[in-house]
Amino acid sequence: QFFGEALALWRRLLQQDPTNVEMSGNVAAAYADLGDVLAAKGDDAAALAQYEASLSIRRTIVARAPDKESLRRDLAFNLEKVAGRKRRLNDVDGAIKAYREAIDIRNGLSDTTNLVRLREKINAEWSLQSLLGDTLERGNLLNDVVDGLTDLDAKTALDSADRTWLQTAQATLDDVNKVLDKLQEQLDSETETPAGGAAGVLVQTKDKAD
Secondary structure, X not given: OHHHHHHHHHHHHHHHOOOOHHHHHHHHHHHHHHHHXXXXXXXXXXXXXXXXXXXXXXXXXXXXXXXXXXXXXXXXXXXXXXXXXXXXXXXXXXXXXXXXXXXXXXXXXOOOOOHHHXXXXXXXXXXXXXXXXXXXXXXXXXXXXXXXXXXXXXHOOOOHHHHHHHHXXXXXXXXXXXXXXXXXXXXXXXXXXXXXXXXXXXXXXXXXXX
């Protein structure tokens, strides 16, 4: 009830100044907060409706101030909330699309060394890869997750849960690489290739010394 009342108040204020970016942000946040409440109650469809209402406003805000990174970060958060509900509602394609857009936004943020932002990006990459089959995209995402967690470990020691996560991500990457390697072998055996062979699809782990 509280979030509903807060949303109604912010909407009334926004009607008085519809181009106010800060006010628009408050309305978007109120929609998202209401979505969180509904999600906690297990009403995924209703939560998604609130998140999408928030997302629409976030897009408008970013269009008005595209250079403000904090607004783009809020948009990425919103997309991830939408993706999470779509996943629970079995809209896998919709979830994948939203996660991809969120990750693209996060990749465009300048302060990528910030530990909080790095972790947020890793979380989104991990969520997206779990929705994909054994594809090159999944391998690349897993490689980014492994690199990101390794970077976090170098800056501030990972706790036991995150260390287990890193180990799981590395093991999953190894498994995906094996599948991709087999697919490449099959492709090579079915097609004529130059003496040097075709370019492999194996996801190469980045050299930390670079």
